[in-house]
Amino acid sequence: MTKRTWPVRGRWLLLLAAFLFVLAGCGTGGKGTSDTGSPQASTPSGGEAAKGEVKIGLNLELSGNVSSYGTSAANGAELAAEELNKQGGIDGMTIKLVKQDNRSDNAESANVAVRLMTQDQVSAIIGAATSGNTKAMIQLSTENKVPVVSPTATAASVTVDEKTGQVHPYMFRACFIDPFQGKVAAQFALNDLKAKTAAVYIDSSSDYSKGLAASFIDTFKAAGGTIVAEESYVQKDTDFRSTLTRIKDKNPDVLYVPGYYEEVGLIIKQARELGYTGPIVGGDGWDSPTLLELAGKEALNNTFFTNHYSSEDPDPAVQAFVKAYKDKFGKTPDGFAALGYDAMYLLADAIKRAGSSDPEKIAQALAETKDLQLVTGKISIDENHNPVKAAAIIEFKDGKQTFRTKVQPE
């Protein structure tokens, strides 16, 4: 017996949903999923109840302050579902997407998840774009035994409980995690840039920045490099000149600045003004057109950042995706779109191997994913439900993002 439970917070919503359901007069077309007494209800959703169809929920930020992330991911997932359905679906099952907006809000993300899991009875959920909104679904996924695949939540705690070290059994993601970026950046600095000494300039008000910096420092030191300076700033700072003067004095081979574009843009500009000409490296927080506006074309030469993918990657799989996305949405897909697309394919692969739309079987298959070729790289899911995959290194050339290389995890 699969008994589904709801948290208190979601209950009023459920009541309302049930009320609307009654008003609508059994809106789902009498598939018998609502009657708790009937035998079908005791079997998990999908499969037997709705033949030839697998329902996937999208819980994404379609409005609110990070709506550009969620919209891109939703576009990517929709494109993937459309392609899969054109090829005859997954083992004959048509994919039906149930798209919901969580308004970039943690509480609303939980509400949407409750609705998708209990009312729409989806087999799996794709979402959310940010780590915070994804974490709001952890408990619900465990209680309802429905797998959640986040396209872009990079915080380690999304799939693993940080206190106990236990893996959340139904949480997965399609992107790499924060510490991995720092490691890749260090490998790139050591091997490609031939750096022996590095300075690290950290945004001490962001866990993201601190996480990247810590793994960069560990990797760089382990390979015999020296960290000559470790300095910090906080978000909303505008004057970095005095600290940068200090860093320049130490003469590092490479400067690592794993922050967000608003401060990084100013840091790069001011560092170049002060006469630092060496390479500057960062993470995916750099990925915004505002960075170019703030720093200027000239200053950005000889700067690099790690990202999930590059639309300039000559790989035919990437180029096919870029073309299909451009045809449908009229713009170049960003990293969020590529990961939304990949999340759908990752799920499709698992559903195929599970051979059913049973959420528990899908979760099990997801955990066993191995060497699956996707747009953002070939991935295997490790024991912590994180994909092991390559990262792209992007280089700025005259203000344009160009694909430099791919770094494989070791």
Add this chain to the structure above:
Amino acid sequence: MNWLQQLLNGISVGSIYALIALGYTMVYGIVKLINFAHGDVFMLGAFIGFYAITVLHLGFIPAILLTMAVTSLIGVLIERVAYRRLRNSPRIAALTTAIGVSLFIEYTTIYVRGAQPDVYPDLFGDRVIRVFGATTRVDTLVILLISVLLMLLLQWIVHYTKIGKAMRAVSYDADAARLMGISVDRTISWTFALGSALAGAAGVIFGLYYTKIDPLMGLIPGLKAFVAAVMGGIGSIPGAMVGGLLLGLVETGVSALGFSLFRDAVAFIILILILLFMPQGLFGKNVREKV
């Protein structure tokens, strides 16, 4: 020549603080009001300058003059609408109103144009000048020059013009000045106009120097300039200039020694120490012509 570089960094930051601090100190000198909306006039100045350069395609000097004209009108308007009626009420009422005006300006700006930052265009190119091993951009020098010019101009207005004389008189004793036939209201309006014009100029200079401007940018520089004004002795014009430069140098020094995270804390520790041991500030004691 590391110390020379840091000195240049410090003077640049300090002269921006000094320009804002002047507005605080002038207004305080004349109406005994800490005008917390002053930092937001600075922010408005940055945006007016930005639109003057990008939309009206004005050069640097016309843009800064236009900005100063508009912000001085805004300053007069704020005094007229929000502070004039409260001139004889308890000071806490005026102070609360000032905070209200500050928030009103910030969030109206966000409502009108959104909270995202804007980026100042590069007016002077990336030409770099090397002085004894320290590097500085041309615009840093232009900025310093303009700041010094504006401060000299202000000194001249206060000491050698009729309105300056009136300002000093009102600041010394408003009732006596009124008896001598000086229009106190008009003099106060002039003070707000001058202070806000300087804040507007500081806004444009800040935009050019730091590139990024946003609707909440006035908050921290405003508070720092307030600290600078108190440090120099609030009410004293030379005090504000010296206080601003000193604060800029202290902050740079703290970062240069590797304590960048304590930079803001140090600024406010100085404020507390000065209030404890030298409540008059550096120049607050024997300066007779307070404005």
